[in-house]
Amino acid sequence: MTFAKIYRPAKTAMQSGRAKSNVWMLEFESNAVRSSDPLMGWTSSSDTQGQVRLTFDTRDEAIAYAQKYNLAFQVIDRQEPKRIPRAYSDNFTFYRREPWSH
Structure with a gap:
């Protein structure tokens, strides 16, 4: 019997968005x-x-x-990363925990 796994792929390291x-x-x-092929090593x-990799729009499909x-x-359900919203101005706050320098 053929075994298959159904999952959502993670984003690649080369993309910053979630496309x-x-x-x-x-x-x-x-x-x-x-x-292993002895001549080429493949x-x-x-x-x-x-x-074979088949893509579907939804899990139910x-x-x-x-x-x-x-x-x-x-x-296989992937765990979504915990997002911590931060403002750019937090980098320059007086109450910053780590020292900031150039």
């Missing part, structure tokens, strides 16, 4: 063992489902797809 991080992905787990596998095709799946 393309609200989609849900269904990714298949690879069952085959990876082998790794390969006979399992092509390990390359991804779950419905997995149930429709009788896939065993696991939903």
Whole structure:
């Protein structure tokens, strides 16, 4: 039986916003063992489902797809980072805890 995981990907280190991080992905787990090519050093596998990544707009769509095709799946919820709102002027306040200098 094929196993899949459903998750929302984290934002990449190269982006400051949250674009393309609200989609849900269904990714298949690879069952085959990876082998190394002796000449080039590349790794390969006979399992092509390990390359498949499906995107969905909502979590429920991804779950419905997995149930429709009788896939065993696991939903992984990511934890949202705690945002602390700060003002730019807090950098120059007299009551700053850490010393500030150039």
